[in-house]
Amino acid sequence: MRILGIETSCDDTGAAIVDGAGSVLANRVSSQTELHRPYGGVVPELASRAHIETVDPLTRLCLDDAGLNLSGVDAVAVTYTPGLAGCLLVGVSYAKALAYALGKPLIGVNHLEAHIYTSALGVAPENHPPFPHLSLLVSGGHTTLYRVDGWTKQTPLGSTRDDAAGEAFDKVAKLLGLGFPGGPAIQKRANGYEGEWIEFTRPMMHHGYDFSFSGLKTAVMNEIRGRTLSEDEITQVTASFQRAAIDVLVTKTLRAARDFGLNHITLVGGVSANTPLREELTRRAAEQGCIAYLPDRKYAMDNGAMIAGLAHHYLAEGKVSSLALNAVA
Secondary structure, eight states, X not given: OEEEEEEOSSSEEEEEEEETTSOEEEEEEEEOHHHHGGGTXXXXXXXXXXXXXXXXXXXXXXXXXXXOOGGGOOEEEEEEESSOHHHHHHHHHHHHHHHHHHTOOEEEEEHHHHHHHTTTTTSOGGGSOOSSEEEEEESSSOEEEEEEEETTEEEEEEEXXXXXXXXXXXXXXXXXXXXXXXXXXXXHHHXXXXXXXXXXXXXXXXXXSOBOOHHHHHHHHHHHTTOOOOHHHHHHHHHHHHXXXXXXXXXXHHHHHHHTTOOEEEEESGGGGOHHHHHHHHHHHHHTTOEEEOOOGGGTSSOHHHHHHHHHHHHHTTOOBOTTOOOOO
């Protein structure tokens, strides 16, 4: 069983083919970073137009990589929710057309469930996190803690009340003139900083499992308002912000792990590629007697492999979509 996965929920076009054993036969991602960089963020209309131009040639490159033609695909999977409406519609329309023309099953996949699945993607079954486990999904649009009882059975325990962590990284980077995307720019600028720290606020740090990053972003804004920062001061602000954000993410995650008796923790989503976050969670989890599972960085960002991989589990449970499938923003 070979499933073709299509991902167009935001600004990356993804196509991949994953077989029934979980092996990734092909995985291609086309980034739109340079397209959106002049605007300091994703412009939805430009993103959807770029998907239209890219999705078919990218899919054909994947087929070539896997040594297949379209008739060798057994099902077509696609992200249908959540995401930007225009972007989702491109992928859903394309996948529906393929499934109809080929006479193959269509599988609509939840983007967030697919991110959670990346902790098993490309990993031998014996090294998968056991069920139940705790998953921290942290990205540009989402910051949520889940109890995971199966790859299609997740229960949210807490989520952001305002900005997602990745969104806060992007906005702070923009405030400091570091460019887009903000996460990699901040990590690069903060790397190796050993000076005096600015003790930024850690919103909602001491209770519950929900997150809030708007206050932290505002604290940075207040810190730099009316000042012309030197290069050293920009580095100090950047490193201190990243440290505060990571502290919140790790502390809340470990609190949930302790309170719910979950000793296995997965870190997924685009921000899971952040090296200091990966290191801090791994270290502090071990101190608490927990094991952290980190997906390969190539699967941290949006990609088609996570859609195709999870689609195998959907199919096993009979979760096949009709051609009435629509995008849900």
